[in-house]
Amino acid sequence: PARAREAVVSTQSTGVYERVVFQGSKHVRIAALPGMWERTITVGSIGKSFSVTGWKVGWAIGPAPLITQLQHVTSCTTFTAPTLLQEASAGAFEREARVKGTPDSYFDWLSGKLEDNCRKLADAFSHIGCVPVWPDGGYFMLVDTAPMGWDFSDENTGRCYDVDCVKWLTREFKLATIPISVFYGDRNRHLAAKYIRVCCAKSDATIEKACQIIRSLKKA
Numbered sequence: 001p002a003r004a005r006e007a008v009v010s011t012q013s014t015g016v017y018e019r020v021v022f023q024g025s026k027h028v029r030i031a032a033l034p035g036m037w038e039r040t041i042t043v044g045s046i047g048k049s050f051s052v053t054g055w056k057v058g059w060a061i062g063p064a065p066l067i068t069q070l071q072h073v074t075s076c077t078t079f080t081a082p083t084l085l086q087e088a089s090a091g092a093f094e095r096e097a098r099v100k101g102t103p104d105s106y107f108d109w110l111s112g113k114l115e116d117n118c119r120k121l122a123d124a125f126s127h128i129g130c131v132p133v134w135p136d137g138g139y140f141m142l143v144d145t146a147p148m149g150w151d152f153s154d155e156n157t158g159r160c161y162d163v164d165c166v167k168w169l170t171r172e173f174k175l176a177t178i179p180i181s182v183f184y185g186d187r188n189r190h191l192a193a194k195y196i197r198v199c200c201a202k203s204d205a206t207i208e209k210a211c212q213i214i215r216s217l218k219k220a
């Protein structure tokens with residue numbers, strides 16, 4: 001944020017996981033930091049807030065000068081609005097506001113459930129020697145696979161290690177994960193070459209099956 005202020009730039013901050021925070025952690029919006037409100041647009045998502053990712057409904061919060069420009073862009077890129085889904089989204093937030101802090105709170109339940117799922121996956125990966133990167137919240141967890149010593153160089157695919165790794169896990173073990181290097185540019189892709197991403201937002205049966213598969217994996 002200090003560098004952002006010095007450079008006089010605007011910041012787009014994603015707040016899609018701000019309500020999925022694990023125990024002992026706290027989400028802090030960039031816009032809430034000193035000097036950042038007037039230069040930040042915070043984007044939210046009903047899909048991640050209420051686990052309805054197919055709805056594609058979101059919102060943006062920020063100072064009037066930035067939101068005005070965003071409205072100009074939106075008017076040229078969005079030609080229809082899912083009015084019924086927008087109404088349902090508003091109703092979901094209204095209900096959550098009424099039950100906040102009670103056993104009926106969906107946000108509280110979701111955070112607890114995802115943390116429990118994440119813990120199960122982390123334990124399974126730790127069991128075989130991988131190093132989970134424990135998150136403070138959200139749907140995903142990173143895992144360092146370097147200790148496993150897996151080697152895919154003989155396949156000569158020309159791809160980054162993690163891409164070959166996730167394809168191998170999917171092909172041979174039916175375990176679907178995500179390579180991290182694809183989120184990096186060419187210059188820094190090596191920094192994430194040994195990491196994979198797993199999703200914690202799955203059913204109990206899927207999490208249990210995934211843990212069984214993970215525990216069956218062997219070091220090279």
